[in-house]
Amino acid sequence: MNTLIDQLQSSIGQAHVLTQGNLEAFEKDWRGRIRGRALCVVRPGSTAEVAAVVKACALAGVSIVPQGGNTGLVVGSIPDDSGQQVLLSTQRMNQVRHIDPANLTVTVEAGCVLQQLQQSCAEQGLLYPLSLGSEGSCTVGGNLSTNAGGTQVLRYGNARELCLGLEVVTAQGDIWNGLTGLRKDNTGYDLRDMYIGSEGTLGIITAATLKLYPQPAAQLTAWATVASVEAAVQLLGLAQRELGAGLTGFEMMGQFALSLVDKHFPDMQVPLWRDNAYCVLLENTDNESQEHARGRFEHVLEQAIAHNIISDAVVAESVAQARKLWHIRESITLAQVQEGLNIKHDISLPISSIADFVAQTEKTLAKAIPGVRLVNFGHLGDGNLHFNVQAPEGVDPAVFLQTHEDAINTLVYDSVKAFEGSISAEHGVGSLKANTLPHYKDPVALALMRRIKQALDPQNLMNPGRVLERS
Ligand code: FAD
Numbered sequence: 035m036n037t038l039i040d041q042l043q044s045s046i047g048q049a050h051v052l053t054q055g056n057l058e059a060f061e062k063d064w065r066g067r068i069r070g071r072a073l074c075v076v077r078p079g080s081t082a083e084v085a086a087v088v089k090a091c092a093l094a095g096v097s098i099v100p101q102g103g104n105t106g107l108v109v110g111s112i113p114d115d116s117g118q119q120v121l122l123s124t125q126r127m128n129q130v131r132h133i134d135p136a137n138l139t140v141t142v143e144a145g146c147v148l149q150q151l152q153q154s155c156a157e158q159g160l161l162y163p164l165s166l167g168s169e170g171s172c173t174v175g176g177n178l179s180t181n182a183g184g185t186q187v188l189r190y191g192n193a194r195e196l197c198l199g200l201e202v203v204t205a206q207g208d209i210w211n212g213l214t215g216l217r218k219d220n221t222g223y224d225l226r227d228m229y230i231g232s233e234g235t236l237g238i239i240t241a242a243t244l245k246l247y248p249q250p251a252a253q254l255t256a257w258a259t260v261a262s263v264e265a266a267v268q269l270l271g272l273a274q275r276e277l278g279a280g281l282t283g284f285e286m287m288g289q290f291a292l293s294l295v296d297k298h299f300p301d302m303q304v305p306l307w308r309d310n311a312y313c314v315l316l317e318n319t320d321n322e323s324q325e326h327a328r329g330r331f332e333h334v335l336e337q338a339i340a341h342n343i344i345s346d347a348v349v350a351e352s353v354a355q356a357r358k359l360w361h362i363r364e365s366i367t368l369a370q371v372q373e374g375l376n377i378k379h380d381i382s383l384p385i386s387s388i389a390d391f392v393a394q395t396e397k398t399l400a401k402a403i404p405g406v407r408l409v410n411f412g413h414l415g416d417g418n419l420h421f422n423v424q425a426p427e428g429v430d431p432a433v434f435l436q437t438h439e440d441a442i443n444t445l446v447y448d449s450v451k452a453f454e455g456s457i458s459a460e461h462g463v464g465s466l467k468a469n470t471l472p473h474y475k476d477p478v479a480l481a482l483m484r485r486i487k488q489a490l491d492p493q494n495l496m497n498p499g500r501v502l503e504r505s
């Protein structure tokens with residue numbers, strides 16, 4: 035192994051091959067549930083250096099785990115516990131290479147932090163719309179490799195829809211330059227779409243060309259209360275009819291989810307949660323003016339009140355107030371961390387089935403495990419729920435997970451399947467769901483995925499055991 039480390043050091047510089055010291059930040063998953071151990075951490079500074087690392091590892095038969103911001107929630111970006119894998123961090127590849135305002139595109143390196151990219155584009159009056167609670171740490175490469183979603187998917191699509199071109203280092207260490215900014219290019223199989231969402235199992239994304247939009251003239255946020263999931267779905271339909279593409283975000287938050295934010299972050303002053311089963315956060319953007327946007331938005335909320343769809347609503351009076359409302363929504367994950375270990379279910383369902391799914395699954399869960407606490411929230415506009423489970427009050431979360439995690443997952447995922455949903459909406463599969471996937475994915479699709487993996491990475495050196503279980 036020393037020969038490989040020597041070779042890596044001579045390819046990318048000794049300072050960028052870490053073998054000693056505290057590597058915990060690279061080796062531990064974001065939720066703190068699992069820690070692996072790497073042979074070394076490499077931090078290449080260019081695409082050519084990534085290619086050199088991959089070639090050296092391929093020659094030595096050593097597998098590679100790519101890592102961006104390490105904010106993934108399905109244990110895909112940390113090494114296993116063998117101490118034999120090379121962890122490749124894209125941290126140093128963080129440049130915005132080129133913004134093309136006329137083509138409305140940006141070309142950016144994979145390790146660029148999402149918020150940094152958003153800011154660079156905003157400085158030129160342009161919008162890169164992908165928006166996640168983790169945007170201060172997650173990277174463009176991680177977003178594309180997981181096909182991340184977030185809170186603007188309703189209007190702009192997920193990471194896949196925002197990507198026009200990729201630069202990838204293949205499992206053999208070749209560089210594919212597919213950094214096109216073309217909106218139309220039907221010249222064969224779509225390699226870009228294959229790498230997007232492949233979670234580092236087919237190659238390493240080193241750069242991307244992404245779509246931009248003009249910054250909207252106005253943006254308004256409202257917080258409304260509803261008595262049920264049915265009412266939230268009705269409100270979504272009404273807002274879509276009235277606002278069309280102006281409806282850029284539609285999030286639903288259950289009472290217990292908000293109670294956790296209130297409990298752990300009392301300074302945030304969560305509005306209107308105590309007397310309502312659910313709160314909804316709506317965002318409306320408008321290309322005319324703030325007044326125009328407000329008029330249309332208030333009209334929707336008035337109609338919703340008149341038809342008893344919502345019971346109350348506040349429209350943020352300023353950008354700062356809107357940010358506060360979004361901050362509350364984005365703090366649910368951290369409030370869950372404060373409450374203790376929990377079980378995540380990042381699921382999607384046809385919007386028409388969501389209310390029945392929630393009612394039925396909630397009931398079955400409560401019957402199977404009395405006292406279980408459901409943290410139900412998510413991107414309702416995309417049919418994506420975070421249907422998370424917290425241990426009953428007073429029960430040790432670690433013991434609870436050890437005893438019930440498998441049974442709860444089976445119960446929830448069986449219900450998702452019965453309602454024709456997916457067991458991963460936006461976080462991916464990683465190693466957390468790799469063994470579960472074969473129970474829920476079409477067998478022909480799985481067989482095709484295995485053949486693609488075999489064709490592109492015959493040595494199984496790119497993030498093995500992620501997405502597809504180890505054979
Ligand atoms: P990492 O965690 O480092 O890696 C994720 C996966 O991508 C791993 O399999 C890794 O091997 C692979 N990978 C990383 N970089 C590359 C590369 N350059 N080439 C090939 N493979 C690579 N996700 C959502 O979709 N929507 C949300 O709203 C959302 N909110 C979140 C909120 C919080 C508080 C947190 C902690 C996470 C949230 N996430 C969300 C999950 C996570 O932030 C996303 O999956 C994000 O896209 C991961 O980016 P990253 O750079 O941290 O990737």
Ligand code: 2HG
Pocket residue numbers: 167184363364366367378379380412413420422
């Ligand atoms: C969100 O939408 C993220 O906030 C995280 O996808 C969801 O914590 C979760 O389960």
Ligand code: ZN
Pocket residue numbers: 184412413420460
């Ligand atoms: Zn989410």
